[in-house]
């Protein structure tokens with residue numbers, strides 16, 4: 001994503017949760033899930049992924065039925081928060097430190 005939505009929303013959520021936690025809490029560690037790294041045309045980007053999951057009963061060759069899992073990942077073309085199109089950030093990956 002070419003935006004800062006993930007970072008911004010993670011910060012807002014962390015702030016909101018920290019306010020509600022008792023004084024003296026420790027080791028707060030939380031993140032916004034559903035993002036994955038993408039390598040496209042030499043660029044590196046982060047995309048939002050949604051999972052399509054479930055199961056189905058399919059016929060077995062020997063007769064009867066068996067349960068088959070369904071799991072597929074769908075990559076969003078646009079940021080779900082601000083609408084910016086997802087595309088690789090060409091030239092932003094540096095090996096010069």
Ligand SMILES: [Zn+2]
Pocket residue numbers: 001003004005006079080081082083084
């Ligand atoms: Zn965004």
